[in-house]
Amino acid sequence: MTKEYNVAILGATGAVGRRMIEQLAQSTIPVKSVKLLASSRSAGTVLKFRDQELTVEETTPESFDGIDLVLSSAGGGVSKKFLPEAVKRGAVCVDNTSAFRMDEDVPLVVPEVNPEALKNHHGIIANPNCSTIQMVMALEPVRRKFGLKQIIVSTYQAASGAGQAAIEELKRETQDYLDGKDMQNGAKILPTKGDKKHYPLAFNLLPQIDVLEDNGYSHEEWKMIHETKKIMLNDMNSQDIKVTATCVRVPVPIAHGESVYFTVEDEAATAQDIMNAIADFPGVVLQDDIKNQIYPQPITAEGSRDTFVGRIRPDYENKGAFNMWVVADNLLKGAAWNTVENAEYLVKMNLV
Amino acid sequence: MTKEYNVAILGATGAVGRRMIEQLAQSTIPVKSVKLLASSRSAGTVLKFRDQELTVEETTPESFDGIDLVLSSAGGGVSKKFLPEAVKRGAVCVDNTSAFRMDEDVPLVVPEVNPEALKNHHGIIANPNCSTIQMVMALEPVRRKFGLKQIIVSTYQAASGAGQAAIEELKRETQDYLDGKDMQNGAKILPTKGDKKHYPLAFNLLPQIDVLEDNGYSHEEWKMIHETKKIMLNDMNSQDIKVTATCVRVPVPIAHGESVYFTVEDEAATAQDIMNAIADFPGVVLQDDIKNQIYPQPITAEGSRDTFVGRIRPDYENKGAFNMWVVADNLLKGAAWNTVENAEYLVKMNLV
Structure with a gap:
C-alpha cells in the first residue's frame, strides 16, 4: 500500500501559504490529511484544500503530533521556534524562510538543481530565496x-x-x-x-x-x-x-x-x-x-x-x-511550488 | 553688448519639448526671441516662455530664417529633414534625437564629460540617449x-x-x-x-x-x-x-x-x-x-x-x-536639460 502523509502547512494564510495549499492539492504527494497552522490572529480562517473546508488553527508545539511533513512559510522567527518541535515529533520540514538556509547540516535545495542534497537532511530542508x-x-x-x-x-x-x-x-x-x-x-x-x-x-x-x-x-x-x-x-x-x-x-x-x-x-x-x-x-x-x-x-x-x-x-x-x-x-517557483516540489522529491526518494 | 540669440524649439509640444522651454527659460543664455515649432497637428497650441504666450507654428524650412540656435526633439525623421535646412540658414542645432549621433562629424556631448568636442561642430551637436x-x-x-x-x-x-x-x-x-x-x-x-x-x-x-x-x-x-x-x-x-x-x-x-x-x-x-x-x-x-x-x-x-x-x-x-x-x-538631464546645457556651453565657448 502506498504510504499516505499527514501534512501541516505553517503560515497557511499568507500569500505563499495559500499557494502552498493549492500546489499541494495539485501535487503527486499522497495526502492523508492537511492541517493549516498560523498565528492566533489568523486562527479561525476557513480555507479550502481540494474540496475540503479547513479551519486554520493556532500553532503550538503539539500541533505537530502525528504530522509527517511540514511546509513552512510563516517567517524566520516562527520557523526557528516551531520546526525543531516538529522534527522532535518525527516530522520532516521544508522551510521557505531564511531561518536555517545557511546551517551546515540543512540542505538548501532546488529539486532540478541539487536533489541529491536532500539525502543529507536531519529533519529540515531549506527552500532558497525566491530571487x-x-x-x-x-x-x-x-x-x-x-x-x-x-x-x-x-x-x-x-x-x-x-x-x-x-x-x-x-x-x-x-x-x-x-x-x-x-x-x-x-x-x-x-x-x-x-x-x-x-x-x-x-x-x-x-x-x-x-x-x-x-x-x-x-x-x-x-x-x-x-x-x-x-x-x-x-x-x-x-x-x-x-x-x-x-x-x-x-x-x-x-x-x-x-x-x-x-x-x-x-x-x-x-x-x-x-x-x-x-x-x-x-x-x-x-x-x-x-x-x-x-x-x-x-x-x-x-x-x-x-x-x-x-x-x-x-x-x-x-x-x-x-x-x-x-x-x-x-510565489510559485520562488516559494510555494519549490517547497511542495521539495516535498514531492522527499516522498519519491523515500526520505520522509 | 552681449550677443542675444533667436532660438527655435523644434518639437515644442512633446514631453521633452515642453521641458526644453522651461529649461531655456531658466538658462543663462541671453534670449532675444523664441519660436516654437511642431507638426501641423500641433500648430496653434499656445505655450508660455517666461511671461510670453507663444503660438506653436508648423515647421517649414523657412521657419529657420534668422534663427541662431535650434533645440530639437521632434523625432529622428523630422531632425533629418529640417536640421540641414536650419544649418544652411546659419543656425547651430542641438539635436536630442538619434538622427546624427553616430555621424563622424557630429559631436555627441554631455557638457560635464566632453565639452571640448563641441569645438568640432559643423552646425549640429547631438544630445546622447537618456540612458x-x-x-x-x-x-x-x-x-x-x-x-x-x-x-x-x-x-x-x-x-x-x-x-x-x-x-x-x-x-x-x-x-x-x-x-x-x-x-x-x-x-x-x-x-x-x-x-x-x-x-x-x-x-x-x-x-x-x-x-x-x-x-x-x-x-x-x-x-x-x-x-x-x-x-x-x-x-x-x-x-x-x-x-x-x-x-x-x-x-x-x-x-x-x-x-x-x-x-x-x-x-x-x-x-x-x-x-x-x-x-x-x-x-x-x-x-x-x-x-x-x-x-x-x-x-x-x-x-x-x-x-x-x-x-x-x-x-x-x-x-x-x-x-x-x-x-x-x-526628461531633464537625459534630454531637455542636457540639450539646453549644450547650448549654454556653445554660447559660453563662443561656438554659436
Missing part, C-alpha cells in the same frame, strides 16, 4: 555543460516578495497617485518591514530589499551570493563561481525579473549552445524569439511553475560572456 | 581618476522615454488593472511604437526598448554601448572600455534607474575613493548613506537636473570591480 531559485534554474544547465566562472545579477523584484500586505500597499499607493493624492503617508512596509524608513513603491524603484549591511550589500544581495554557491557548489563561501548582485524592488505585484550577466569556462560556447542547454532543462522554458518579440514578462509568467528565460546574447567584447533575462513567479 | 547620459555622468569621474576597463549595465527605464503618450498609456493601463479590467487592449505604443506587437507596461517589465536587432541586442542597448565609447573615447567602436547593456522598461513614469557594474584599472581604488570622485563631479549628487537608507529613487530624482548615485560597493571577489545604482530624470 536565487530562478537564477540557479536558468544557470544550472549552463554550469553543467559549459562551466560557470562569474555571475553578475541585477534584480527587478515584485512587491509580493514582502508578502500580501506589500501588494496591497503598492495598489493603495498606485490609486492614490492616480487620484493625485500624496503617496508618502501610505508606505508602512516597503522597502522592508523591519527597517526605520518606508518609501512608496508605486511608480518608483527601491534599491533596497531586506536590511542594508555594513559591507554595503543588502541582505537580499548577500543571500543571492551565498545561496547560489551553497546550491551549486555545496559551499556558501566558495569562489569557484564568483557572484555579485544588485537587488531592486519594482512596482510589479507578482513575478521577479533578473538581468543576468555570466561567463563560462568553455569559451567556444555560442549563444545558441546556451539556448539549447537551457531549453532542455526541466522546469525552464526558453522564450527567446526576438523576431516575434517573444521574451519573458511578469504578466505572462504569473501563475506558472516554470522559470522563463530569454534575451540570451553574447557580450561581443568578452569571450565566453553572455547576457540573459529571467522571469519567474516568485 | 547613456546618466551613466557617463556617474562614470566619467571614475574614468578620470582610476581608469575604466569594463561596464555592464542593466537599466530600469521610465515610460516617458517613449514620450508623453507612453506615460498616458501606462496610467490608463494601471487604472484598468486596479479596476479589474483587461489591460491587453490598452497597449498601443510600448514596448516601441514602430514594432508589430504591443504589451502592457502597467505592473509589468518589458525587456525591449526600441527595436530588437539581428545581433540579439535592442537598439537602445546598442546605443548605450556605442554612445558611451564615442563620448568617453571619441571612437564609437573602441574596445578600450568594454561595454554591454540590458535595457528594460519599468512601470515608472519619469526617471531612469541603472544598475552599473564596472571595473577600474587602478585596483587599489576603494569604494570610498570612488564615492569621493563621484561626489566631486559637477552635476552629480552622491546619495549613499545606507545607515539612513539614503539612495537614489525616481520619485526623489524627478524634476532635478542632477544625476544621483548611490549603493556604491566593491565586488569583494574581483579586485577593482564595483556595483552602483544611478538615477536621473530622463
